[in-house]
Amino acid sequence: MLKINEARLLQDLHDLAQIGATPDGGVTRKAFSERDVEAREWLKQRILADQFKYHEDGAGNQSAILPSTDPQATQTLISGSHIDSVTNGGRFDGVLGILSALEVLRTLREAGLSRPVHLEAISFTDEEGHLLGEFGSLAFAGMLTPEKLANPRGGLKKLQEGMQRLGLSADSVASAKRDPASIAGYIELHVEQGARLEESNTDIGVVTAIVGIRSAWLTFHGRTAHAGTKPMHQRADALWGATDFMQQARQLIIDQFTPGVMNCGFIDAQPGSFNIVPAQVKLALEFRHRSEELLDEMQQQLFTLAQTAADQRNLTITIEPAINIPAAPMCETVITAIENAAESLDLKHKQLLSFAGHDAQTITQICPAAMIFVPSVDGISHNPKEYTKDQDVINGANTLLHTVLELIKRTSDE
Numbered sequence: 269m270l271k272i273n274e275a276r277l278l279q280d281l282h283d284l285a286q287i288g289a290t291p292d293g294g295v296t297r298k299a300f301s302e303r304d305v306e307a308r309e310w311l312k313q314r315i316l317a318d319q320f321k322y323h324e325d326g327a328g329n330q331s332a333i334l335p336s337t338d339p340q341a342t343q344t345l346i347s348g349s350h351i352d353s354v355t356n357g358g359r360f361d362g363v364l365g366i367l368s369a370l371e372v373l374r375t376l377r378e379a380g381l382s383r384p385v386h387l388e389a390i391s392f393t394d395e396e397g398h399l400l401g402e403f404g405s406l407a408f409a410g411m412l413t414p415e416k417l418a419n420p421r422g423g424l425k426k427l428q429e430g431m432q433r434l435g436l437s438a439d440s441v442a443s444a445k446r447d448p449a450s451i452a453g454y455i456e457l458h459v460e461q462g463a464r465l466e467e468s469n470t471d472i473g474v475v476t477a478i479v480g481i482r483s484a485w486l487t488f489h490g491r492t493a494h495a496g497t498k499p500m501h502q503r504a505d506a507l508w509g510a511t512d513f514m515q516q517a518r519q520l521i522i523d524q525f526t527p528g529v530m531n532c533g534f535i536d537a538q539p540g541s542f543n544i545v546p547a548q549v550k551l552a553l554e555f556r557h558r559s560e561e562l563l564d565e566m567q568q569q570l571f572t573l574a575q576t577a578a579d580q581r582n583l584t585i586t587i588e589p590a591i592n593i594p595a596a597p598m599c600e601t602v603i604t605a606i607e608n609a610a611e612s613l614d615l616k617h618k619q620l621l622s623f624a625g626h627d628a629q630t631i632t633q634i635c636p637a638a639m640i641f642v643p644s645v646d647g648i649s650h651n652p653k654e655y656t657k658d659q660d661v662i663n664g665a666n667t668l669l670h671t672v673l674e675l676i677k678r679t680s681d682e
């Protein structure tokens with residue numbers, strides 16, 4: 269059975285981890301930074317040393333291309349991830365996906381099999397959103413709109429400087445858009461960043477959907493009063509409404525929406541004093557689930573709960589929706605190919621949701637896509653202690669290899 273070259277992949281992972289290395293074993297390689305530029309140069313040289321065709325598009329996405337053995341081929345099967353990191357991030361997040369994709373290309377070329385489609389290993393720009401989340405994959409999908417470019421979360425000036433550093437412009441970004449008809453599929457191998465695989469002793473996670481994320485600002489309005497003289501039963505305390513809501517919302521999600529999740533990540537009480545009853549409380553609410561239907565239902569129930577909590581405490585409430593990232597179901601065909609691949613390698617696999625965002629959630633909107641997860645020790649990620657065992661790295665890369673082979677087989681059967 270065909271397998272990747274383990275030592276070669278592990279060496280690549282080790283080498284790239286030296287760029288932006290932190291003293292405790294992690295990396296800091298924020299997109300568009302000097303360290304990112306250095307890592308990009310490393311990847312480019314690695315691809316060229318492998319004698320693949322090197323391609324860099326107008327959004328700074330970097331690719332290795334292995335042309336099809338069929339001169340008439342028009343479609344490309346793509347696999348990849350990203351090499352940027354968060355501040356004090358781990359050495360596996362993203363890197364595992366692109367370096368494994370590169371190793372799969374090397375293995376397939378060496379095996380000398382016929383390939384009915386072109387194969388491409390791609391590294392997307394700024395997945396982590398240091399300046400503009402999923403910059404590269406959004407541009408690739410033709411979804412990096414002028415509005416998004418004008419309002420990056422890292423600030424417009426910084427983005428302009430960063431784009432200049434990489435030699436990018438608004439025009440070049442627009443040119444990165446790919447024709448969906450030219451893409452046979454997209455597969456992304458990634459560390460789980462959670463502990464579900466480890467806890468269930470599973471080798472391979474097959475991602476069925478990347479959860480959607482919605483958020484809203486909830487503001488509870490009451491009345492200020494003297495914290496000593498106002499009798500308790502006469503108070504319109506905005507903080508009471510907000511905290512009632514938080515407790516009840518937690519129970520609602522656990523009881524009715526598991527494995528969906530909710531979070532209140534910020535609270536501000538005004539006027540904010542020991543001796544004044546709070547008149548206004550602003551609460552940041554976020555919730556995630558696998559489908560738009562479930563998100564609609566969650567939203568409706570959470571907002572009703574907030575309204576009820578306000579009514580019961582003699583308050584009014586205003587709700588301003590904030591972020592809305594649609595849920596991204598993965599493609600059944602690719603999911604089945606991953607499961608068949610894991611099966612053929614005798615690896616224990618299970619389906620799960622991704623609660624973190626990935627480039628695949630953008631790419632899935634223009635072509636068949638899915639993701640492979642491998643275990644993260646203790647579920648730690650976005651942390652220098654992020655760790656995935658060598659054997660899991662190898663299992664993931666071999667699963668990726670055989671998923672590609674499964675999909676190639678389907679293409680040639682059609």
Ligand SMILES: [Zn+2]
Nearest residue numbers: 361362395458
């Ligand atoms: Zn990642």
